[in-house]
Amino acid sequence: MMRTINFTLNGQPVSTAIEPHRNLVELLQRFDLFGARESCGQGLCGCCTVLVDDMAVSGCLYFAVWVDGKSVTTVEHLDAEGSLSVVQQAFIDCGAFQCGFCTPGFVLMTHQLLKAYPNPSDDDIRHYLSGNLCRCAAYPEIIEAVKLAARR
Amino acid sequence: MNQVGRDIPRLEVRAKVTGRADYTHNLRLPGMLYGKVFRATVPHGRIRCIETGAARAVPGVQCVVTGEDIRKLIAEPYYGPAFHDQPILALDKVRHVGEPVAVVLASDPHVAEHAAQLIDAEYQELPAVYDEVAAMQPDIVVHDMLKPAGTFADLKHLKGRTGTNIALDFHLRRGDVDAALARAERVIEHTFKTQQCLHLAFEPFVAVADPGDGVLTIHTSNQTPSFVRTEIARLFGWPENRVRVKVPYLGGGFGAKVYVKLEALVSALALLVRRPVKIALTMEEQFYMITKHPTTFRIKSGVGKDGRVVARACEVYWNGGAYADIGPRVTQKSGFTAPGPYDIENINIDSYALYTNRTPAGALRGFGIPQLVWAYESHTDLIARELGIDPIDFRRKNILHQNRPQASGTPMTDAAIAKVLDAIAARLAWNKKLDRGSGTVRRGRGVAIGFKASISPTTSVAIVNVAADGSTTLYTSTVDMGQGSDTAFAQIAAEVLDFKAEDIRIVHPDTDVTPYDMGTLGSRSLFHMGNAVRLAAEDARAKLQALAAQAGLPEGTNYPPAEVFKKRFGMQAGNVIGAASFVPTYKSPDAQTGLSDNVTPFWMVGGAGAEVEVDTETGDVRVLRLVNAVDCGKPINPGVARTQLSGAAIMQLGFTLSEAMQLDAGQVTNASLADYKIPGIRDVPPMENELVEAEQHTGPFGAKGLGESGTFGVSPAIANAIHDAVGVRIMELPITAEVVFRALRAQQGRPLEDA
Numbered sequence: 001m002m003r004t005i006n007f008t009l010n011g012q013p014v015s016t017a018i019e020p021h022r023n024l025v026e027l028l029q030r031f032d033l034f035g036a037r038e039s040c041g042q043g044l045c046g047c048c049t050v051l052v053d054d055m056a057v058s059g060c061l062y063f064a065v066w067v068d069g070k071s072v073t074t075v076e077h078l079d080a081e082g083s084l085s086v087v088q089q090a091f092i093d094c095g096a097f098q099c100g101f102c103t104p105g106f107v108l109m110t111h112q113l114l115k116a117y118p119n120p121s122d123d124d125i126r127h128y129l130s131g132n133l134c135r136c137a138a139y140p141e142i143i144e145a146v147k148l149a150a151r152r
Numbered sequence: 153m154n155q156v157g158r159d160i161p162r163l164e165v166r167a168k169v170t171g172r173a174d175y176t177h178n179l180r181l182p183g184m185l186y187g188k189v190f191r192a193t194v195p196h197g198r199i200r201c202i203e204t205g206a207a208r209a210v211p212g213v214q215c216v217v218t219g220e221d222i223r224k225l226i227a228e229p230y231y232g233p234a235f236h237d238q239p240i241l242a243l244d245k246v247r248h249v250g251e252p253v254a255v256v257l258a259s260d261p262h263v264a265e266h267a268a269q270l271i272d273a274e275y276q277e278l279p280a281v282y283d284e285v286a287a288m289q290p291d292i293v294v295h296d297m298l299k300p301a302g303t304f305a306d307l308k309h310l311k312g313r314t315g316t317n318i319a320l321d322f323h324l325r326r327g328d329v330d331a332a333l334a335r336a337e338r339v340i341e342h343t344f345k346t347q348q349c350l351h352l353a354f355e356p357f358v359a360v361a362d363p364g365d366g367v368l369t370i371h372t373s374n375q376t377p378s379f380v381r382t383e384i385a386r387l388f389g390w391p392e393n394r395v396r397v398k399v400p401y402l403g404g405g406f407g408a409k410v411y412v413k414l415e416a417l418v419s420a421l422a423l424l425v426r427r428p429v430k431i432a433l434t435m436e437e438q439f440y441m442i443t444k445h446p447t448t449f450r451i452k453s454g455v456g457k458d459g460r461v462v463a464r465a466c467e468v469y470w471n472g473g474a475y476a477d478i479g480p481r482v483t484q485k486s487g488f489t490a491p492g493p494y495d496i497e498n499i500n501i502d503s504y505a506l507y508t509n510r511t512p513a514g515a516l517r518g519f520g521i522p523q524l525v526w527a528y529e530s531h532t533d534l535i536a537r538e539l540g541i542d543p544i545d546f547r548r549k550n551i552l553h554q555n556r557p558q559a560s561g562t563p564m565t566d567a568a569i570a571k572v573l574d575a576i577a578a579r580l581a582w583n584k585k586l587d588r589g590s591g592t593v594r595r596g597r598g599v600a601i602g603f604k605a606s607i608s609p610t611t612s613v614a615i616v617n618v619a620a621d622g623s624t625t626l627y628t629s630t631v632d633m634g635q636g637s638d639t640a641f642a643q644i645a646a647e648v649l650d651f652k653a654e655d656i657r658i659v660h661p662d663t664d665v666t667p668y669d670m671g672t673l674g675s676r677s678l679f680h681m682g683n684a685v686r687l688a689a690e691d692a693r694a695k696l697q698a699l700a701a702q703a704g705l706p707e708g709t710n711y712p713p714a715e716v717f718k719k720r721f722g723m724q725a726g727n728v729i730g731a732a733s734f735v736p737t738y739k740s741p742d743a744q745t746g747l748s749d750n751v752t753p754f755w756m757v758g759g760a761g762a763e764v765e766v767d768t769e770t771g772d773v774r775v776l777r778l779v780n781a782v783d784c785g786k787p788i789n790p791g792v793a794r795t796q797l798s799g800a801a802i803m804q805l806g807f808t809l810s811e812a813m814q815l816d817a818g819q820v821t822n823a824s825l826a827d828y829k830i831p832g833i834r835d836v837p838p839m840e841n842e843l844v845e846a847e848q849h850t851g852p853f854g855a856k857g858l859g860e861s862g863t864f865g866v867s868p869a870i871a872n873a874i875h876d877a878v879g880v881r882i883m884e885l886p887i888t889a890e891v892v893f894r895a896l897r898a899q900q901g902r903p904l905e906d907a
Contacts, residue, residue, distance in 0.1 A: 033171075039355070040824070040825040041435055042435075042826055044825040047354055079170055084169065088169040100167075100401065100403070101175065101403030103168050103171075132833070133354070133830060135830065136404060136634050136799050137799040137836070138798075139832075
């Protein structure tokens with residue numbers, strides 16, 4: 001049943017044995033990474049967003065074994081150098097979250113958004129982030145944060 | 153004053169953007185078992201048998217627990233804040249689809265989930281009642297006997313009552329409504345309804361119980377740690393000090409996570425198996441835990457020639473679902489505000505909490521107020537239209553001014569109702585003509601204002617601990633779920649002690665460490681705990697001054713605390729502990745009239761204005777502009793306050809335009825984010841949020857709560873704007889395109905057939 005997978009996790013090569021039915025969120029929990037959170041379980045809320053080979057995926061729908069040979073980046077890696085990323089700082093400066101449960105997903109998705117659209121319009125932001133939900137509804141502040149991060 | 157009123161970022165921002173913030177969701181303990189709940193599939197039925205053999209046989213299953221197993225541990229395993237009506241696991245009967253019937257425990261959550269699907273239960277099905285008005289008749293009775301908790305005086309008369317679904321009837325009588333209606337120039341009556349919807353916090357309900365050795369520890373995503381401790385201790389017949397409740401950050405609460413939810417279940421399971429037990433619900437399961445009351449509100453007003461409302465009769469029916477939860481409190485504590493923020497001489501209120509066979513209903517961001525405002529502000533708009541008076545003028549003519557008695561008889565002190573209305577009218581440029589559109593796209597605008605009494609009487613206790621180097625720690629049982637309470641309290645304590653708010657550390661609720669608080673609910677924390685923190689900090693300041701005197705320092709010298717400690721103790725040693733309780737005065741409503749001249753320590757006021765565009769070919773409603781205004785007194789942190797206002801308004805926008813639990817024979821048919829539509833980033837209209845200039849003189853530095861105030865006016869403002877745009881009146885939430893299109897077709901005399 002167990003399958004051994006090798007992958008890069010936040011810049012470090014790692015190896016583990018895991019059952020094929022486990023998802024990526026469960027895999028990350030084994031490495032004590034809790035920033036990706038399973039919430040809706042259907043890939044609709046974005047709380048479980050993780051970057052796999054620099055592409056955002058829903059960790060709750062992505063089988064753990066699929067990361068074999070790939071590179072996985074989680075929100076915990078963004079301040080690996082000791083300072084917050086521009087996006088993280090912009091989220092703080094704009095008050096772009098309340099409970100914080102969905103925030104890692106929004107932050108990671110915004111990193112990808114700014115790669116695709118360095119100077120995004122409101123429409124670009126709304127379209128790109130429409131797969132992330134925030135029940136505290138910090139959306140106006142999130143849009144401001146994305147624009148602030150783009151300016152910086 | 154330099155700490156209060158500052159726009160500092162919340163204290164926990166770094167932990168939240170890095171994904172390292174601590175939630176119960178993350179917690180795993182050594183030896184921990186995962187529980188998966190097996191739930192009722194019928195809305196009302198007697199349990200014939202529960203077949204658990206196949207589940208027990210699954211490799212990796214530790215055990216399967218049913219209500220009868222719980223009864224061996226706890227003779228009376230029923231809990232609830234108002235009624236002891238909810239069994240930890242179903243006993244004898246099930247009363248709603250999704251009610252917990254059994255739990256499978258396993259080390260692997262997937263094993264528990266698989267095994268739970270192998271459980272089979274047989275029920276003798278009973279007829280079910282879903283509608284709140286139908287439940288007034290005792291044809292179908294959800295509970296054989298009422299069991300009020302005994303802590304509330306106004307529930308005592310219900311003890312032991314049989315043959316009824318009425319879990320509380322609240323009545324208020326002021327003046328002579330019948331006579332005033334008979335004399336009135338016009339009498340206008342409407343019935344409004346609201347739907348069942350729910351909180352859907354993104355950290356679904358989760359709790360972990362660790363049986364320990366003599367002390368049970370509960371880690372939980374809960375807004376009321378002190379209540380959980382008291383209630384769990386009561387269930388086990390223990391002193392409170394054998395139960396420890398710890399709450400880290402919450403991934404959303406909104407009123408869902410108040411009182412006992414999963415805590416009794418995980419505690420009983422942990423004690424049965426003597427291992428830590430975690431239960432984490434899925435998003436789907438949240439639809440079977442707690443919801444917002446559906447309501448029917450019949451409202452009748454008598455109006456004089458001068459456009460003054462002379463009498464109002466309110467009948468409100470609250471659909472509480474299968475278990476009372478806090479519904480009876482909603483029925484009374486919000487019920488007495490049912491006539492709206494208007495100065496009306498003659499008032500009758502009849503407010504009923506009803507049991508039905510639906511998922512229980514409790515508190516959701518407003519404690520019943522949004523349902524009431526929906527009705528009275530739609531009604532107010534309709535009266536103004538019928539009288540041909542501008543809706544803002546009509547409101548101004550009838551509004552409650554400073555110190556005038558509200559329906560209950562309590563004066564409206566520090567309630568900036570007129571200012572909130574004026575702020576909305578000004579931002580909408582109400583005096584200017586609106587471009588009303590043409591052809592198939594029509595525009596309109598509407599306003600609505602509402603108010604709320606804070607829940608009373610309640611207690612908050614705070615401790616401020618100044619260490620020997622002067623660094624300070626604050627202990628409270630207030631739960632920070634993103635509303636910014638940690639930061640606000642740090643600002644208040646820092647203001648008193650002349651420290652910097654960012655330097656104060658907050659200890660999160662841990663009932664072994666942090667003192668009592670009634671709960672983080674009803675926008676009560678900033679006022680109640682804020683006052684307790686202010687008093688505790690003043691106590692610490694006085695003790696620091698006393699310490700300075702003991703150290704021989706001349707009075708009035710401004711030595712930093714670290715030097716005072718050093719002088720007094722000869723080294724970096726000692727503590728100064730400031731502590732304080734805050735409990736406002738309160739007078740219970742009179743048993744006969746429902747009146748009281750001191751029913752709340754403060755009033756919340758909120759309102760909204762909306763401009764909408766309606767597509768007459770599709771019924772689609774676009775909100776072009778949403779203006780929100782509240783009286784929050786003097787804000788402690790204006791930036792955080794504005795995000796609270798904005799977030800509340802967007803949440804209410806979901807309850808207005810899209811969110812509704814669909815039921816089929818008691819089963820929720822849209823229990824997922826795919827089918828139950830909450831607002832996303834593309835649904836946010838252009839918004840303006842205003843904190844009107846006001847002061848709560850009894851609040852900490854003039855402040856009061858506002859977490860709910862932004863919800864009050866949104867729904868009726870939009871319905872009023874739709875009426876203004878296309879002349880149809882929507883009487884029931886949510887206002888979907890289909891609802892509007894049906895109303896338009898009915899208006900044209902070409903009604904659509906029912907689906």
